[in-house]
Amino acid sequence: MAVCALPAQAQSPVTIDCSPNSLAQLNTGQPSASNPAIDGRWRFQYLAAYAGSSPANWGSFGDAAIVTSRNASWTSTPANSSTAQWIGLNAWGGQPYIDGANFGNIDGLFQVQFNLDPSVSLGSFQPSMTYSADNSVVDIFINGQSQLARGAGTWGLPQAGSANQFGYNGFGSSRWLTIAMASPDWQAGANTITVYVKSGNPAMGFAAAIAGANACTANEAPSAIPAVNGQPEVGQTLTGSYSYADTETDPEDGSTAGTRYQWVRSANADLTQAAQGTVLQSGNTMGASGTVTYTTQAADDKAYLYYCVTPVAQRGTLVGAEVCSAAFGPIKTTTPPQPATPKAVPLLDIWALLGLSGLVAGWGLARARKRPQA
Structure with missing residues (x-):
């Protein structure tokens, strides 16, 4: 299979965040600063028809011309x-030559590169793309991964109207289609969107607007469920632990600026916030897998202890609500058992001993007198 590569232009990927209209920078047909006839962001390459949509068959991308x-x-x-x-x-949207054949059916690939700001939650990033193509968009790839393979229901690609891929719905006057590009393949940093188009004689092209309101859905803050383990006695070492969760699977920030903890003492068994008690110890957990301990003091006697956690994510909505464990205690001071004291044996003085001796002697004499004669 012959692949015709076009001269590549220098690309300068933009950084996309969740601010309104930041994705408008990815609209097709925005002129390059060095050449107004060339798209400044999107690139293009073509393959022989039915080459297959695997990225293993792709060649080098080159300039995409703005069709005038x-x-x-x-x-x-x-x-x-x-x-x-x-x-x-x-500029005319004309078909290229492939293998010496003019105006044959071809596969066209349109690709744009950009960076995702670290603050963007990957789980909630779903830019909306309004597009049309001559002839048909048959698949869209995010970072080289087929989204059609993820399920047409996820993307809503209109793969209907014809069994022939060149005749899928989506081409025709004013027949713009809109899809929400939610994908598990978005990644922090560099990303690519590749639109796979099949086109027949005599022209091929693609147009898309990736613009409008915030591209991110509402992002939930992370949450934590803390607990305390150990014996509720003075002098014991307790362990604080918690489970971390995030709806969009935004990972926990386990750095020194991440999830925070506080050991708290209170006379109340219904504390819900650290500010309601006395903070005994605080710091960063270094992640849910870390271990945080506290050794109970005499001042904790008869009080309840709490392990309070404020979860922090690496991206998306960063800081979750502070959550405290159930009341642990009350703490008790345990008195160690005392050894048994032996019973005292009464002592007799000299006069008591003399009297006892006389009593014993008299008893012996009496027995001797009663002894029968031989």
């Missing part, structure tokens, strides 16, 4: 954008 002489069926811009334009091989 559009096919009559191509509307000017996506419905929700005033800046997005059609892009293709050249």
Whole structure:
């Protein structure tokens, strides 16, 4: 299979966050600063038709031209954008030559690179793309992973209308389609979106607007469930532990700036916040797998102890609500058992001994007198 690569232009990926309209930077057809005829972000390559959509078959990407002489069926811009334009091989959206055959069916790949700001929660990132293509978008890849393989229901690609991939719904005057690109394949830092297009004689092109409101859905804060283990006695070492959870699977920040803990003492058995008691010890947990201990003091006697945790995520909504363990205690002071004291044996003085001796002697004499004669 021959792959025709175009001269590559220098790309300068933008950084996307969750601020409104930051994704508008990824609209197709925004001119390069060095060449207004070339898209400044999107790149393009084409393959022989039916080459297969595996990235293993892809070659090098090159410039994507901004189409200025559009096919009559191509509307000017996506419905929700005033800046997005059609892009293709050249200004006319003409078909390239492949293997010496002119105007044959081809596979076209349109790709844009960008960076995701570390603050973006990957689990809630789902940019909306309004697009059209000549002829059909058959798949979209996020970081080289097929999203069609994830299930058409997830992305809503309109794979209907024809059994022929070149005839899928999505092409025609004003037939812009919109999909929400939620994916498990987004990653912190560098990302790519690759749109796989199949096109027939005589033209091929793609246009998309990735713009509008916040691309991130509401992100839930992390949560924690703390507990205390040990014996509720003065002088004992207690262990505080907790489980960490996040709806969007944003990982815990286990650094010195991450999840925080406080050991708290209170006379009340219904404390819910550390501020309601006396803080005895505090710091960072260094992650849920870490171990935090506290040795009970005499001042803890008859009081309850609590292990309070404030979970912190690495991205998304960072800081969760402080949560305290159930009341542990009350703490008791245990008195060690005393050894048994032996009973005292009464002592007799000299006069008592003399009297006892006389009594014994008299008893012996009396027995002797009663002894029968032989």
